[in-house]
Amino acid sequence: MVAPVPEVRLATNANMAGPVVFTGQTPLTPGTPEHDLFTGLTRLGDNTLILGHRVSEWCGHSPILEEDIALANMALDLIGQTQLWLGLAGAVEGAGRTADDLAFLRDGWDFSNILLVERPNGDFGQTLMRQFLFDAWHQPMLKALEGSADARVAEIAAKAGKEVAYHVERSADLVIRLGDGTEESHTRMQRALDALWTYCGEMFIGDAIDARLAAAGIMPAPESLRPGWDALVGEVLAEATLTPPANPYAHTGGKQGKHTEHLGHLLTSMQWLQRAYPGAKW
Amino acid sequence: MAPSVAQVWDWLSDVPDPEIPVITLTDLGIIRDVAYDGPTLVVTVTPTYSGCPATAFINLEIERRLREEGVTDLRLERQLSPAWTSDWIKPEAREALKAYGIAPPIDGTAADGVLAGRIARLAGGGNLVVPCPRCGSVHTEKLSQFGSTPCKASYRCTDCLEPFDYFKCI
Numbered sequence: 001m002v003a004p005v006p007e008v009r010l011a012t013n014a015n016m017a018g019p020v021v022f023t024g025q026t027p028l029t030p031g032t033p034e035h036d037l038f039t040g041l042t043r044l045g046d047n048t049l050i051l052g053h054r055v056s057e058w059c060g061h062s063p064i065l066e067e068d069i070a071l072a073n074m075a076l077d078l079i080g081q082t083q084l085w086l087g088l089a090g091a092v093e094g095a096g097r098t099a100d101d102l103a104f105l106r107d108g109w110d111f112s113n114i115l116l117v118e119r120p121n122g123d124f125g126q127t128l129m130r131q132f133l134f135d136a137w138h139q140p141m142l143k144a145l146e147g148s149a150d151a152r153v154a155e156i157a158a159k160a161g162k163e164v165a166y167h168v169e170r171s172a173d174l175v176i177r178l179g180d181g182t183e184e185s186h187t188r189m190q191r192a193l194d195a196l197w198t199y200c201g202e203m204f205i206g207d208a209i210d211a212r213l214a215a216a217g218i219m220p221a222p223e224s225l226r227p228g229w230d231a232l233v234g235e236v237l238a239e240a241t242l243t244p245p246a247n248p249y250a251h252t253g254g255k256q257g258k259h260t261e262h263l264g265h266l267l268t269s270m271q272w273l274q275r276a277y278p279g280a281k282w
Numbered sequence: 283m284a285p286s287v288a289q290v291w292d293w294l295s296d297v298p299d300p301e302i303p304v305i306t307l308t309d310l311g312i313i314r315d316v317a318y319d320g321p322t323l324v325v326t327v328t329p330t331y332s333g334c335p336a337t338a339f340i341n342l343e344i345e346r347r348l349r350e351e352g353v354t355d356l357r358l359e360r361q362l363s364p365a366w367t368s369d370w371i372k373p374e375a376r377e378a379l380k381a382y383g384i385a386p387p388i389d390g391t392a393a394d395g396v397l398a399g400r401i402a403r404l405a406g407g408g409n410l411v412v413p414c415p416r417c418g419s420v421h422t423e424k425l426s427q428f429g430s431t432p433c434k435a436s437y438r439c440t441d442c443l444e445p446f447d448y449f450k451c452i
Contacts, residue, residue, distance in 0.1 A: 066436055070428035077432055080333020084362070155363035159332055162365060162452050163432070165393035170427040 045085030046113035052078030081160045104274040115254040116199040118263045126192035132175045135168035137203045149217035179240025201250020304382045311370025326359045380415045385448040392451045414439035
Protein backbone atom coordinates (compact mmCIF):
# COMPACT_ATOMS: atom_id res chain seq x y z
CA MET A 1 0.00 0.00 0.00
CA VAL A 2 1.54 3.28 -1.12
CA ALA A 3 0.78 6.33 0.99
CA PRO A 4 -1.10 8.98 -0.95
CA VAL A 5 1.08 11.82 -2.17
CA PRO A 6 0.06 15.00 -0.44
CA GLU A 7 -1.12 17.76 -2.69
CA VAL A 8 1.55 20.39 -3.13
CA ARG A 9 0.37 23.92 -3.70
CA LEU A 10 2.86 26.48 -4.89
CA ALA A 11 2.63 29.96 -3.44
CA THR A 12 1.64 32.45 -6.10
CA ASN A 13 1.50 36.21 -6.07
CA ALA A 14 -2.15 36.13 -7.02
CA ASN A 15 -3.40 36.06 -3.45
CA MET A 16 -0.85 38.55 -2.13
CA ALA A 17 -1.70 42.21 -1.64
CA GLY A 18 -0.33 44.66 -4.16
CA PRO A 19 2.10 44.39 -7.04
CA VAL A 20 5.62 43.13 -6.44
CA VAL A 21 7.98 46.05 -6.71
CA PHE A 22 11.73 45.86 -6.95
CA THR A 23 13.03 48.24 -4.34
CA GLY A 24 16.79 48.35 -4.33
CA GLN A 25 18.83 51.49 -4.58
CA THR A 26 17.28 54.91 -4.32
CA PRO A 27 16.34 56.70 -7.54
CA LEU A 28 17.64 59.98 -6.07
CA THR A 29 20.68 61.56 -7.72
CA PRO A 30 23.87 61.40 -5.63
CA GLY A 31 25.14 64.79 -4.56
CA THR A 32 21.69 66.38 -4.31
CA PRO A 33 20.40 67.62 -0.92
CA GLU A 34 17.58 65.04 -1.08
CA HIS A 35 20.04 62.20 -1.64
CA ASP A 36 22.23 63.45 1.20
CA LEU A 37 19.30 63.63 3.61
CA PHE A 38 17.97 60.24 2.49
CA THR A 39 21.40 58.72 3.10
CA GLY A 40 21.80 60.40 6.49
CA LEU A 41 18.38 59.10 7.55
CA THR A 42 18.99 55.54 6.35
CA ARG A 43 22.31 55.52 8.19
CA LEU A 44 20.44 56.34 11.40
CA GLY A 45 17.57 53.97 10.70
CA ASP A 46 19.78 51.10 9.55
CA ASN A 47 21.86 51.37 12.73
CA THR A 48 18.77 51.08 14.91
CA LEU A 49 17.21 48.38 12.72
CA ILE A 50 20.23 46.10 12.58
CA LEU A 51 21.10 46.54 16.25
CA GLY A 52 17.43 46.12 17.18
CA HIS A 53 17.30 42.86 15.22
CA ARG A 54 20.55 41.62 16.77
CA VAL A 55 19.30 42.37 20.28
CA SER A 56 15.97 40.68 19.51
CA GLU A 57 17.90 37.47 18.76
CA TRP A 58 18.32 37.16 22.55
CA CYS A 59 14.58 36.87 23.09
CA GLY A 60 14.04 33.66 25.05
CA HIS A 61 17.77 32.96 25.43
CA SER A 62 19.05 35.40 28.07
CA PRO A 63 20.80 34.23 31.22
CA ILE A 64 17.94 35.42 33.45
CA LEU A 65 14.34 36.45 32.88
CA GLU A 66 14.79 40.13 33.82
CA GLU A 67 17.58 40.55 31.30
CA ASP A 68 15.60 38.76 28.62
CA ILE A 69 12.75 41.23 29.12
CA ALA A 70 15.11 44.21 29.26
CA LEU A 71 16.83 43.21 26.01
CA ALA A 72 13.51 42.65 24.25
CA ASN A 73 12.28 46.05 25.40
CA MET A 74 15.42 47.77 24.18
CA ALA A 75 15.08 46.04 20.82
CA LEU A 76 11.51 47.31 20.69
CA ASP A 77 12.66 50.89 21.30
CA LEU A 78 15.26 50.58 18.55
CA ILE A 79 12.83 49.10 16.05
CA GLY A 80 10.28 51.81 16.90
CA GLN A 81 12.92 54.43 16.21
CA THR A 82 13.71 52.67 12.94
CA GLN A 83 10.11 53.13 11.82
CA LEU A 84 10.47 56.87 12.38
CA TRP A 85 13.85 57.26 10.66
CA LEU A 86 13.15 55.00 7.70
CA GLY A 87 9.60 56.37 7.44
CA LEU A 88 11.03 59.86 7.03
CA ALA A 89 13.71 58.56 4.62
CA GLY A 90 10.95 57.12 2.43
CA ALA A 91 9.01 60.40 2.55
CA VAL A 92 12.13 62.40 1.62
CA GLU A 93 12.84 60.01 -1.24
CA GLY A 94 9.32 60.53 -2.58
CA ALA A 95 9.22 57.24 -4.48
CA GLY A 96 6.47 55.71 -2.37
CA ARG A 97 8.68 53.41 -0.29
CA THR A 98 7.58 52.83 3.29
CA ALA A 99 9.77 52.05 6.31
CA ASP A 100 8.85 48.38 5.81
CA ASP A 101 9.90 48.47 2.14
CA LEU A 102 13.27 49.90 3.13
CA ALA A 103 13.74 47.37 5.91
CA PHE A 104 12.65 44.22 4.11
CA LEU A 105 13.24 44.79 0.40
CA ARG A 106 16.72 46.25 0.17
CA ASP A 107 19.81 44.12 -0.28
CA GLY A 108 22.99 44.09 1.77
CA TRP A 109 24.77 46.74 -0.28
CA ASP A 110 21.85 49.17 0.19
CA PHE A 111 22.25 49.09 3.99
CA SER A 112 24.36 51.86 5.50
CA ASN A 113 24.65 50.83 9.15
CA ILE A 114 28.05 50.88 10.80
CA LEU A 115 29.85 47.53 11.04
CA LEU A 116 29.71 47.51 14.86
CA VAL A 117 25.96 46.86 15.00
CA GLU A 118 26.09 43.85 12.67
CA ARG A 119 28.71 42.06 14.81
CA PRO A 120 27.25 38.78 16.09
CA ASN A 121 25.94 38.76 19.65
CA GLY A 122 28.61 36.48 21.08
CA ASP A 123 28.04 35.93 24.78
CA PHE A 124 25.88 38.14 27.01
CA GLY A 125 28.93 40.24 27.91
CA GLN A 126 29.80 40.92 24.28
CA THR A 127 26.21 41.94 23.55
CA LEU A 128 26.27 44.41 26.44
CA MET A 129 29.69 45.75 25.52
CA ARG A 130 28.53 46.36 21.93
CA GLN A 131 25.42 48.05 23.31
CA PHE A 132 27.42 50.34 25.57
CA LEU A 133 29.93 51.32 22.87
CA PHE A 134 26.98 52.15 20.59
CA ASP A 135 24.82 53.88 23.25
CA ALA A 136 27.74 56.11 24.27
CA TRP A 137 27.68 57.42 20.68
CA HIS A 138 23.92 57.20 20.06
CA GLN A 139 22.75 59.36 22.94
CA PRO A 140 25.00 62.40 22.22
CA MET A 141 24.23 61.96 18.50
CA LEU A 142 20.50 62.29 19.21
CA LYS A 143 21.15 65.22 21.54
CA ALA A 144 22.95 67.00 18.68
CA LEU A 145 20.19 66.07 16.21
CA GLU A 146 17.62 67.76 18.48
CA GLY A 147 19.11 71.02 17.20
CA SER A 148 18.83 69.97 13.54
CA ALA A 149 17.88 72.62 11.00
CA ASP A 150 15.32 70.08 9.73
CA ALA A 151 12.38 70.12 12.15
CA ARG A 152 11.34 66.57 11.19
CA VAL A 153 14.78 65.26 12.16
CA ALA A 154 14.77 67.27 15.38
CA GLU A 155 11.42 65.91 16.58
CA ILE A 156 12.36 62.26 15.98
CA ALA A 157 15.66 62.85 17.80
CA ALA A 158 13.88 64.43 20.77
CA LYS A 159 11.55 61.44 21.01
CA ALA A 160 14.25 58.78 20.58
CA GLY A 161 16.69 60.61 22.84
CA LYS A 162 14.48 60.14 25.89
CA GLU A 163 14.42 56.38 25.33
CA VAL A 164 18.12 56.07 24.58
CA ALA A 165 19.00 57.96 27.78
CA TYR A 166 17.74 54.86 29.61
CA HIS A 167 19.66 52.54 27.28
CA VAL A 168 23.03 54.13 28.03
CA GLU A 169 22.39 54.18 31.77
CA ARG A 170 21.62 50.50 31.70
CA SER A 171 24.47 49.39 29.45
CA ALA A 172 27.06 51.52 31.31
CA ASP A 173 25.83 50.13 34.62
CA LEU A 174 26.07 46.52 33.45
CA VAL A 175 29.48 47.00 31.83
CA ILE A 176 30.76 48.27 35.18
CA ARG A 177 29.13 45.48 37.17
CA LEU A 178 30.40 42.72 34.90
CA GLY A 179 33.83 44.25 34.26
CA ASP A 180 34.40 44.80 37.95
CA GLY A 181 32.69 41.53 38.82
CA THR A 182 34.06 38.02 39.06
CA GLU A 183 37.26 36.84 37.39
CA GLU A 184 35.16 35.06 34.77
CA SER A 185 32.94 38.07 33.98
CA HIS A 186 35.95 40.41 33.91
CA THR A 187 37.79 38.16 31.45
CA ARG A 188 34.77 37.94 29.19
CA MET A 189 34.18 41.71 29.21
CA GLN A 190 37.82 42.43 28.40
CA ARG A 191 37.67 39.88 25.57
CA ALA A 192 34.52 41.55 24.22
CA LEU A 193 36.13 44.98 24.38
CA ASP A 194 39.22 43.72 22.55
CA ALA A 195 37.05 42.14 19.85
CA LEU A 196 34.85 45.18 19.27
CA TRP A 197 37.30 48.06 19.72
CA THR A 198 38.37 48.38 16.06
CA TYR A 199 34.70 48.67 15.02
CA CYS A 200 34.22 51.90 17.03
CA GLY A 201 36.24 54.32 14.92
CA GLU A 202 33.73 54.19 12.06
CA MET A 203 31.23 56.17 14.15
CA PHE A 204 33.51 59.20 13.97
CA ILE A 205 34.75 59.08 10.37
CA GLY A 206 32.76 61.33 8.07
CA ASP A 207 32.51 61.29 4.29
CA ALA A 208 31.41 63.98 1.79
CA ILE A 209 27.73 63.32 2.57
CA ASP A 210 28.31 63.81 6.30
CA ALA A 211 30.22 67.01 5.57
CA ARG A 212 27.41 68.47 3.46
CA LEU A 213 24.75 67.49 6.05
CA ALA A 214 26.86 69.13 8.77
CA ALA A 215 27.38 72.29 6.71
CA ALA A 216 23.61 72.50 6.21
CA GLY A 217 23.09 72.19 9.99
CA ILE A 218 21.02 69.02 9.55
CA MET A 219 23.30 66.50 11.27
CA PRO A 220 26.44 66.90 13.39
CA ALA A 221 29.85 66.17 11.87
CA PRO A 222 30.75 62.63 13.02
CA GLU A 223 34.19 63.80 14.17
CA SER A 224 32.59 66.27 16.61
CA LEU A 225 31.19 63.41 18.72
CA ARG A 226 34.56 61.78 19.41
CA PRO A 227 35.77 63.77 22.46
CA GLY A 228 32.54 63.18 24.39
CA TRP A 229 32.57 59.47 23.55
CA ASP A 230 36.24 59.11 24.54
CA ALA A 231 35.54 60.79 27.88
CA LEU A 232 32.47 58.72 28.78
CA VAL A 233 33.85 55.41 27.55
CA GLY A 234 37.16 56.10 29.32
CA GLU A 235 35.37 56.83 32.58
CA VAL A 236 33.08 53.79 32.45
CA LEU A 237 35.86 51.38 31.40
CA ALA A 238 38.09 52.66 34.21
CA GLU A 239 35.34 51.98 36.73
CA ALA A 240 34.80 48.59 35.13
CA THR A 241 38.55 47.86 35.59
CA LEU A 242 38.79 47.22 31.83
CA THR A 243 41.65 48.35 29.60
CA PRO A 244 40.89 49.98 26.25
CA PRO A 245 43.07 48.41 23.55
CA ALA A 246 45.85 50.59 22.14
CA ASN A 247 45.06 49.60 18.53
CA PRO A 248 43.78 52.75 16.75
CA TYR A 249 42.69 50.86 13.59
CA ALA A 250 39.12 51.44 12.41
CA HIS A 251 37.21 49.06 10.14
CA THR A 252 35.07 51.13 7.79
CA GLY A 253 32.73 50.69 4.84
CA GLY A 254 29.36 49.99 6.47
CA LYS A 255 28.10 53.55 5.93
CA GLN A 256 28.94 53.19 2.22
CA GLY A 257 27.26 49.78 1.89
CA LYS A 258 30.35 47.58 2.17
CA HIS A 259 29.56 45.09 4.89
CA THR A 260 31.00 42.08 6.65
CA GLU A 261 29.56 38.66 5.87
CA HIS A 262 27.51 38.85 9.07
CA LEU A 263 24.99 41.32 7.62
CA GLY A 264 23.95 38.93 4.84
CA HIS A 265 23.23 36.16 7.31
CA LEU A 266 21.19 38.56 9.44
CA LEU A 267 19.18 39.74 6.43
CA THR A 268 18.34 36.21 5.31
CA SER A 269 16.72 35.66 8.67
CA MET A 270 15.10 39.11 8.94
CA GLN A 271 13.81 39.38 5.37
CA TRP A 272 12.92 35.81 4.43
CA LEU A 273 9.16 36.21 4.75
CA GLN A 274 8.94 39.17 2.37
CA ARG A 275 11.39 37.46 0.03
CA ALA A 276 9.48 34.19 0.00
CA TYR A 277 5.98 35.73 -0.07
CA PRO A 278 6.38 39.17 -1.66
CA GLY A 279 3.75 41.65 -0.55
CA ALA A 280 2.45 39.43 2.27
CA LYS A 281 0.71 41.48 4.95
CA TRP A 282 0.35 40.86 8.68
CA MET B 283 -25.35 67.14 13.76
CA ALA B 284 -21.65 66.66 14.44
CA PRO B 285 -20.76 66.15 18.13
CA SER B 286 -18.99 68.99 19.93
CA VAL B 287 -15.28 68.81 20.65
CA ALA B 288 -16.06 68.67 24.39
CA GLN B 289 -18.39 65.71 23.77
CA VAL B 290 -15.63 63.88 21.88
CA TRP B 291 -13.14 64.48 24.71
CA ASP B 292 -15.73 63.09 27.07
CA TRP B 293 -16.15 59.93 25.02
CA LEU B 294 -12.41 59.44 24.78
CA SER B 295 -12.04 59.84 28.54
CA ASP B 296 -13.60 56.42 29.09
CA VAL B 297 -11.36 54.48 26.67
CA PRO B 298 -8.99 52.38 28.80
CA ASP B 299 -5.31 52.04 28.01
CA PRO B 300 -4.93 48.53 26.53
CA GLU B 301 -1.86 47.70 28.66
CA ILE B 302 -2.98 49.29 31.93
CA PRO B 303 -6.77 49.20 31.86
CA VAL B 304 -7.20 51.11 35.15
CA ILE B 305 -6.23 54.35 33.43
CA THR B 306 -7.69 55.92 30.31
CA LEU B 307 -6.20 57.42 27.16
CA THR B 308 -6.94 60.96 28.35
CA ASP B 309 -5.45 60.16 31.81
CA LEU B 310 -2.26 59.18 30.02
CA GLY B 311 -2.10 62.49 28.16
CA ILE B 312 -1.61 60.95 24.73
CA ILE B 313 -4.63 62.61 23.09
CA ARG B 314 -3.08 65.92 22.05
CA ASP B 315 -5.94 67.53 20.18
CA VAL B 316 -9.54 67.10 19.05
CA ALA B 317 -10.68 69.46 16.28
CA TYR B 318 -12.69 69.70 13.10
CA ASP B 319 -11.12 70.07 9.69
CA GLY B 320 -14.26 71.09 7.80
CA PRO B 321 -16.66 68.20 8.37
CA THR B 322 -13.86 65.80 9.37
CA LEU B 323 -13.19 65.09 13.02
CA VAL B 324 -9.42 65.02 13.58
CA VAL B 325 -8.01 63.32 16.69
CA THR B 326 -4.30 63.90 17.23
CA VAL B 327 -2.45 61.22 19.18
CA THR B 328 1.16 61.08 20.35
CA PRO B 329 2.91 57.75 21.02
CA THR B 330 4.31 57.09 24.49
CA TYR B 331 7.39 55.19 23.27
CA SER B 332 8.40 54.95 19.60
CA GLY B 333 8.25 51.17 19.68
CA CYS B 334 5.18 50.81 21.89
CA PRO B 335 3.18 47.93 20.36
CA ALA B 336 0.00 49.33 21.90
CA THR B 337 0.05 52.40 19.61
CA ALA B 338 -1.76 50.73 16.72
CA PHE B 339 -4.26 49.14 19.11
CA ILE B 340 -4.90 52.51 20.79
CA ASN B 341 -5.75 54.04 17.41
CA LEU B 342 -8.16 51.18 16.76
CA GLU B 343 -9.80 51.71 20.15
CA ILE B 344 -10.24 55.45 19.50
CA GLU B 345 -11.84 54.70 16.17
CA ARG B 346 -14.06 52.00 17.64
CA ARG B 347 -15.27 54.29 20.46
CA LEU B 348 -16.10 57.18 18.12
CA ARG B 349 -17.79 55.00 15.50
CA GLU B 350 -19.89 53.55 18.31
CA GLU B 351 -21.22 57.10 18.84
CA GLY B 352 -22.00 57.45 15.15
CA VAL B 353 -18.93 59.39 14.03
CA THR B 354 -18.19 58.44 10.43
CA ASP B 355 -15.99 61.25 9.10
CA LEU B 356 -12.86 60.70 11.17
CA ARG B 357 -9.10 61.08 10.77
CA LEU B 358 -6.37 60.13 13.23
CA GLU B 359 -3.10 62.02 13.12
CA ARG B 360 0.21 61.27 14.77
CA GLN B 361 2.10 64.08 16.45
CA LEU B 362 5.67 63.50 17.63
CA SER B 363 6.51 66.90 19.02
CA PRO B 364 6.48 67.78 21.87
CA ALA B 365 7.52 64.25 22.76
CA TRP B 366 5.26 62.54 25.30
CA THR B 367 6.32 62.84 28.92
CA SER B 368 5.10 60.93 31.96
CA ASP B 369 4.53 64.37 33.57
CA TRP B 370 1.29 64.48 31.55
CA ILE B 371 -0.22 61.54 33.47
CA LYS B 372 -3.07 63.01 35.53
CA PRO B 373 -2.86 63.01 39.36
CA GLU B 374 -5.94 60.77 39.80
CA ALA B 375 -4.46 58.28 37.33
CA ARG B 376 -1.32 58.08 39.47
CA GLU B 377 -3.46 56.98 42.39
CA ALA B 378 -5.14 54.40 40.16
CA LEU B 379 -1.74 53.08 39.08
CA LYS B 380 -0.66 52.71 42.70
CA ALA B 381 -3.86 50.90 43.65
CA TYR B 382 -3.25 48.58 40.67
CA GLY B 383 0.23 47.72 42.01
CA ILE B 384 2.34 49.93 39.72
CA ALA B 385 4.46 52.62 41.36
CA PRO B 386 3.64 55.92 39.58
CA PRO B 387 6.40 58.03 37.99
CA ILE B 388 8.36 60.36 40.22
CA ASP B 389 8.39 63.61 38.24
CA GLY B 390 11.69 65.24 37.47
CA THR B 391 13.72 62.04 37.57
CA ALA B 392 13.88 61.24 33.84
CA ALA B 393 17.15 59.74 32.67
CA ASP B 394 19.27 62.43 31.08
CA GLY B 395 21.68 59.91 29.68
CA VAL B 396 24.93 59.58 31.42
CA LEU B 397 24.63 62.33 33.96
CA ALA B 398 22.27 60.72 36.47
CA GLY B 399 24.19 57.47 36.46
CA ARG B 400 27.48 59.27 36.80
CA ILE B 401 26.28 61.28 39.79
CA ALA B 402 24.84 58.16 41.43
CA ARG B 403 28.14 56.34 40.95
CA LEU B 404 30.23 59.21 42.27
CA ALA B 405 27.94 59.49 45.26
CA GLY B 406 28.50 55.82 46.04
CA GLY B 407 25.76 54.31 43.89
CA GLY B 408 22.16 54.09 44.96
CA ASN B 409 19.01 53.99 42.92
CA LEU B 410 16.09 56.33 42.94
CA VAL B 411 13.89 55.76 46.00
CA VAL B 412 10.63 54.31 44.69
CA PRO B 413 8.10 53.55 47.45
CA CYS B 414 6.50 50.11 47.31
CA PRO B 415 2.93 50.47 45.95
CA ARG B 416 1.77 47.60 48.18
CA CYS B 417 3.17 48.33 51.65
CA GLY B 418 4.51 51.87 51.20
CA SER B 419 8.01 50.95 52.33
CA VAL B 420 10.89 52.98 50.91
CA HIS B 421 13.19 49.97 51.23
CA THR B 422 13.07 48.91 47.60
CA GLU B 423 15.65 48.01 44.98
CA LYS B 424 15.80 48.14 41.21
CA LEU B 425 16.06 44.76 39.51
CA SER B 426 16.11 46.00 35.93
CA GLN B 427 15.81 49.24 34.00
CA PHE B 428 13.11 47.61 31.86
CA GLY B 429 10.09 45.76 33.21
CA SER B 430 7.11 44.16 31.51
CA THR B 431 7.02 47.04 28.98
CA PRO B 432 9.62 49.67 27.95
CA CYS B 433 7.78 52.31 30.03
CA LYS B 434 8.32 50.40 33.28
CA ALA B 435 11.28 49.25 35.39
CA SER B 436 11.32 46.19 37.64
CA TYR B 437 11.67 46.76 41.39
CA ARG B 438 11.48 44.64 44.53
CA CYS B 439 10.40 45.64 48.01
CA THR B 440 12.89 44.41 50.62
CA ASP B 441 10.27 44.67 53.40
CA CYS B 442 7.18 42.95 52.00
CA LEU B 443 9.39 41.10 49.46
CA GLU B 444 6.93 41.65 46.60
CA PRO B 445 8.26 42.50 43.13
CA PHE B 446 6.56 45.42 41.40
CA ASP B 447 6.67 47.60 38.29
CA TYR B 448 7.69 51.25 38.43
CA PHE B 449 6.31 53.51 35.71
CA LYS B 450 9.49 55.27 34.64
CA CYS B 451 9.74 59.01 34.38
CA ILE B 452 10.40 60.00 30.78
